[in-house]
Amino acid sequence: MLSDVAVDQREKAYALLKADADKILQLIKVQIDNLTMPQCPLYEEVLDTQMFGLSREINFATRLNLITEEEGKELLDNLEKQLNVLHEASQRS
Amino acid sequence: MLSDVAVDQREKAYALLKADADKILQLIKVQIDNLTMPQCPLYEEVLDTQMFGLSREINFATRLNLITEEEGKELLDNLEKQLNVLHEASQRS
Numbered sequence: 001m002l003s004d005v006a007v008d009q010r011e012k013a014y015a016l017l018k019a020d021a022d023k024i025l026q027l028i029k030v031q032i033d034n035l036t037m038p039q040c041p042l043y044e045e046v047l048d049t050q051m052f053g054l055s056r057e058i059n060f061a062t063r064l065n066l067i068t069e070e071e072g073k074e075l076l077d078n079l080e081k082q083l084n085v086l087h088e089a090s091q092r093s
Numbered sequence: 094m095l096s097d098v099a100v101d102q103r104e105k106a107y108a109l110l111k112a113d114a115d116k117i118l119q120l121i122k123v124q125i126d127n128l129t130m131p132q133c134p135l136y137e138e139v140l141d142t143q144m145f146g147l148s149r150e151i152n153f154a155t156r157l158n159l160i161t162e163e164e165g166k167e168l169l170d171n172l173e174k175q176l177n178v179l180h181e182a183s184q185r186s
Contacts, residue, residue: 056146057153
């Protein structure tokens with residue numbers, strides 16, 4: 001049985017991770033809108049570093065049983081999908 | 094008042110972060126022992142990335158009130174001090 005505190009903590013952990021994923025998406029949107037080319041190595045590097053940071057947060061939350069492995073994988077997969085959509089849209093325009 | 098669950102969670106969070114900091118130190122030790130030059134850009138990049146990952150974990154734990162800002166700062170400061178000692182020792186040998 002989980003206490004209310006534990007449930008609150010889990011919900012907060014998930015919300016923070018989701019917000020961090022959204023922040024990465026936002027950062028990439030700004031880069032694309034400002035016409036920094038997605039082919040630019042710096043763009044790739046920023047994205048890789050940000051994704052690594054988020055994956056470390058998710059891994060940490062998983063080890064603390066704040067989120068399940070499944071939830072963590074879903075957060076990263078969703079972000080990657082959204083980034084791909086953005087990337088493809090920028091290539092077409 | 095913190096429940097027992099919350100205290101356990103805080104202790105576990107701190108222990109995980111400490112273990113992750115030790116892992117970075119270990120990684121750098123291995124690099125130095127294997128004579129990869131600390132001047133090598135790859136070495137710097139690996140270290141920067143690892144430090145960034147740990148700082149994201151610490152920031153996340155702080156936002157969840159699992160550790161205090163003070164504890165987080167201390168973890169990073171201690172790691173940096175130990176890395177400096179290692180680095181200086183490798184320069185002298």
